[in-house]
Amino acid sequence: MRRIVAGVVAAAAAIAVLAFCGLALGHAPAELLRVAIRGSVGSPFALQGTIVKSIPLLLTGLSVAVAFRAGVWNIGAEGQFIVGALAAFVAAPWGLTAALIVSIAAGAVWASIATALRFWRGAPEVLTTILLNFVGLHLLGWAVNGPLQERIAQYPQTDPIPSSAALPRFGLTSLHAGIVIAVVVCIALWIFLERTTEGLRMRATGFNASAAQWAGVNVTLQIAGAMAISGGVAGLAGGIELLGVTHRLFELFAAGYGYSGIAVALLAQLHPIGTLVSALFFGALQTAAGELQRSANISITVATFGQAVVILTIIGFGSFRARD
């Protein structure tokens, strides 16, 4: 339960730091807080926005959490998100299910490039996954400016996906069926990690690969599997964002969801169920920042800053713990 305390402290610290910065820039913290709450949970509309923003965060958070627990440094969720969305767009004409499956596969393959480079060439995945992020980013740029650009060729974006491929919405809200998928994936991963033998082996690989190997675990398989699952989930995040929210691709589609996933995962202490709560927190942070930009003209980049503060607080707290 100390973990939950650590998470709450980290979240509170982030808010405190942000409030302090707001103060330093001449804004009243109480006012800022009021605007932030209004923008994130203050109305049904705001709440919907927060939940919708939380969905990709939940999935990229899960992606990072699975990888980190297996001891694999997948910093490539951003690129896997993009590639998943690209693949989903291309497969959209074949229907919703096909698009979702393809997004998972594409993300898994993109991540597996890094796995292959690690085992074949000793290239550390912490670097290769990041480099692949940039490659994916420019792949998207090329696609929306070139082969996949909208027919009228006015903006760097694609045409919308056929409505048969779109994720259904709940009534008149902006909430889409992706919520269900994301929650199901969350629960499935929790069961896998905490309740199955293979999940146990994956966690053991993350704690101590050497001891796991002596205990008969196929460490190579676990690493490859963890990367594939991680990439697949991130790819699914991209696919769902496309099919449920934006319905078309454009240059800034990814918007940092992949890197935010790291903050989400760490705040949740890499626990699948905790990731649900963590994703909601960061989703709220995002919508709050949007409202702050609208009302108080504070740049939306505070959200990125807030994520960094959370990460640093969590690991700072973690290492204090490790010392006693």
Next chain:
Amino acid sequence: MHAIDFLLLAITASTPLLLAVEGEVVVQRSGIINLGIEGMMLAAAMGSVIAAQLTNRIAFGFAGGIAGAALLGALFGFFAIVLRADQIVTGTAINLLALGITGFIYRELQQSEIFARAVQFRGRNLVVPLAWIAVPIVLAIVLWRTIFGLRLRACGENPEAVTAARASVAGHRWAALGIESILVGIAGAYLALALSSGFAENMTAGRGYIALSIVIFGRWKMKGVLLGTALFGVAAAGQYALQAAGHALPFHLLLAIPYVVTLLILCGIAGRVRAPESLGRA
């Protein structure tokens, strides 16, 4: 484009990269992985622009760059050395922090003098020979021929041996971070003041990560990283040349070239690379 011009372009354009690589070699030799050089360089870029525009002196601009890098470097050092926190996560957080802060400052002050006016960089370019000749020689001598350098390298191989010899592991790692902060500070300043005409959001564009890759390729030695950066510089210059020549190759795919080249560089390690023994271990 003439061959000479091409080579000059390659060398000049990759000078910030080289400085970052040289700094990271020192730090990794002391046993720490600093993924945060991306953020440090970005902070240096912003710091240098602010300082240069406010004082109208380029020298102060470079000082501002070093200050920006050092601030984040100190933060990284606090977490990695004092708290013994995970270095990879800390480095990633530093990068996010830099992105957030510089983005915030830029947008807030976008209209102001500092960022609206282009930077004018005049005068002798000392940074390129510094980076390509002076720094590698000095670092090679310090690391391999002085007792300070010996102890620093021992920190990256077997810190226990350093403690047994009554020297401070933490002290040497902080010194390494200090050296890196200076070099990365100059790199960011040069990027913003000389190679560009000011600050732009996310202007480092992954140079920090490319630098990390070249450190590995160069096997943590001066000669190797000089070669690696030169190779990369040629490839990057090739990209610019292709762009300028208006080739049929799509613009965005050209933008991806540096990263693909870096991936190939990482593949060129050919399996067995021996990193400093205690690298990354708290």
Next chain:
Amino acid sequence: MILNLAHIRRTFGATVALDDVSLSAGPGEIIGIIGENGAGKTTLMRIIAGEIVPDAGSVAVDGTVGFVHQHFMLVSEFTIAENLALAAGSMHPPVSFERPRRLVRELSVGERSKLELAKAIAGRPRVLILDEPTSVLTPVEAEDLFQTMRLLADSGTCVLLISHKIREVLGVATRTVVMRRGRIVAENLSAEAMARAMVDVPVEPGRSRSNRTASGREADESRLYRPGQIAAIIGVAGNGQVELATRLRDTLARASAAHIPEDRTRDGFVAEMSIAENIALLAGVRGARARAARLIETYGIRASGPEQRAGSLSGGNQQKLLLARELDRNPKIIIAAEPTRGLDFESTRFVHQQLRAAAERGAAIVLITSDLDEAFALADEIRVIYRGRLSEPLTPAEASERAGRLMAGLE
């Protein structure tokens, strides 16, 4: 007197490492300090060397102290010269070594030991401490070391030798001191008396092996292991034992083979996971908790329950956990590397019992050990490993004659 310790006390958290220890020594003495693991020997030496300070009591040393650690403080990627420079704090250290441009990683274990010694005596210390120096040496190299110690003592140095090998210490020491549980309990005893004082349990005169008949000793069978047999592989540490154990781990089918790795704390179990989870790694998660509870009972593991973190168990209990995990599956082959390293007397006896029982059940056991006593007590046949190659199988009688030479590569 060059060394004077009075009423030293030192605790680490709740553990009392040293409890009212007093010791004085003069030039030319070679003092053997005997004791089991955890007796406080190394802590005492670290206090003498100034690495740590006592909680109470006084330390007076007239001069500098050289310390040859048990685990080498060498940088294997540096040259000999660089290592000497590091230790001396100067790029031109006042000590020489033959062919100093060689990389330490190319040196044999014996040469590294010499280098550690050179580092320690470079500053001409008045007190020289050696912590278990012969654990990685051949008998011949050990004798060389003792000669050097005698020469140093003759020139006025006070030498402190930590060891748990009673016979060796008696061969070189001018005075002996026995430590147990943080106190000095006896001085200058005979060998048997020392052994008793060390462990508080009567030493069995000669552990006898049970009457097992070899199952069909085929004359030209060169296989490493046979059902029902314990085959011991002895040798100085660093001659390929780890590589052999790892090779066997990777080639034998994991389902019917049990592996006890040499580095128990790093490779034997996942410290962050519970006892039940560690067992489930091999046996599966279904019924893991019940299985773990049963094994805790059967093997007498001192733990609060299946949910206890494996890393918080004591050394002996960790080894029991490892054995439980491996032996419960009734393996046909058992590869045990240094299974009793660092264990106290009770735990060692337990491990030996388990191995013998497994052999009686028909398992083939390969025992890789650097403890000659253990090998001779348990094995039906003995091989010597030297630079990665195995000798032909020897009977215990043959081995006691030839082991020394084989271990040094002289045959």
